[in-house]
Amino acid sequence: MLSQYLYISTAPSLSRDEVESILASSARNNPAKDITGLLLYNGRNFLQLIEGDEAELVELMVRITHDPRHTGISILEQRKIDQRSCPDWSMKRVLIAESIEKRRELLEAELPKRLDPDIRKIVVNFALLN
Secondary structure (H helix, E strand, O other): OEEEEEEEEEOOOOOHHHHHHHHHHHHHHHHHHOOEEEEEEOOOEEEEEEEEEHHHHHHHHHHHHHOOOOEEEEEEEEEEEOOOOOOOOOOEEOOOOOOHHHHHHHHHHHOOOOOOHHHHHHHHHHHHOO
């Protein structure tokens, strides 16, 4: 059975290179564990959606919890799913547009169509807060 987690964490001092390193590591490691998802970073917080086998996600969440690059990890959603929202993304960075006016438009175009409406709303709201 597939599961999906959505969490937020605080990482106020990460450089662009560090964020890119996290994405590269995810892209390298996630396919072997059949984990997919998306990641947003606003310069202070991460919002990440991960999906895959429950045991693999629990293991990943333990690693994330112990990662010193961010703190205050809070799981916003944890659910069983019938199909993935991001089947082709080992870990996709969803960029937040500089212009607040453009954020919703760009996010709606980039976010997966299968994304649960409640999850979509959380992701869009996260991006609009900054």
